């Protein structure tokens with residue numbers, strides 16, 4: 001039982017204290033900075049051991065406990081840590097950000113105040129091309145000649161949108177209505193507070209290669225420059241088990257176990273049973289689940305059993 005008269009020290013993260021309030025600049029005019037935080041690695045350990053003060057044992061025991069919690073998705077101790085960030089983000093990026101419902105948010109009001117006079121601009125070499133195989137993604141960039149023309153039309157559009165907005169305000173239109181044609185590239189600011197469990201969820205989705213580049217850049221800074229300083233043991237466990245881990249479905253595991261036994265024919269038979277190898281008029285039909293599994297095999301340095309070469313290799 002806890003002795004209630006025991007003095008409790010406030011958990012601190014000296015490495016995070018050092019950068020409190022410091023701006024990490026992003027994109028052309030965005031930033032993230034830490035405004036406040038509560039807790040540290042020690043708070044996670046303390047909650048997991050349900051004790052006060054004396055909860056912390058040795059660093060290696062704490063590290064082992066945090067890694068165990070992360071591996072086994074025992075996440076409530078992570079909720080004992082909270083962080084408050086001040087963000088400046090383009091509206092289109094913010095629209096993705098705000099889908100994460102488990103944070104506490106207070107955003108700059110363009111009903112109350114004049115909209116921030118900054119819009120995210122794109123340099124000529126930064127226009128990304130539509131990905132051929134992923135409708136939500138991009139790959140490569142457009143030729144610089146084309147990029148220059150796109151950047152110039154972007155500049156003209158931003159200027160027109162801002163001028164129209166300013167004219168409406170000057171004419172006495174209410175701010176809440178004058179803003180309606182401002183582009184999604186307009187920057188907004190917010191205070192965003194979230195606990196570590198939900199922040200890790202945000203980071204696992206938004207640091208992922210499938211996330212849009214702009215929000216991914218914010219997530220990278222929050223993860224690697226802020227969380228890694230704040231809770232280094234939890235961050236290390238997150239990198240090892242969540243960011244660097246890979247999910248294996250039952251289907252993946254059954255095929256992998258055939259590959260592990262060196263039985264490529266059984267692996268192919270399994271893939272056929274799962275409907276991954278259906279043939280169309282032009283040969284093997286596209287199958288997203290098969291493609292994702294093939295990417296996992298590639299990461300593991302394993303040959304795909306149903307490609308011609310590996311069949312040939314027996």
Ligand SMILES: Cc1cc2nc3c(=O)[nH]c(=O)nc-3n(C[C@H](O)[C@H](O)[C@H](O)COP(=O)(O)OP(=O)(O)OC[C@H]3O[C@@H](n4cnc5c(N)ncnc54)[C@H](O)[C@@H]3O)c2cc1C
Pocket residue numbers: 099100101102103136198201205206210211212
């Ligand atoms: C690559 C990518 C592509 C996306 N594409 C689209 C798209 O095309 N269209 C689109 O609309 N969205 C899209 N999203 C947004 C996505 O569907 C989620 O809304 C977003 O990632 C927030 O995730 P979340 O709900 O898990 O997070 P949070 O809102 O932070 O919630 C965290 C967790 O809390 C729980 N939770 C929270 N609220 C509830 C609730 N009301 N009921 C039950 N459980 C709850 C869930 O377990 C949830 O996972 C995309 C996201 C990514 C990363």
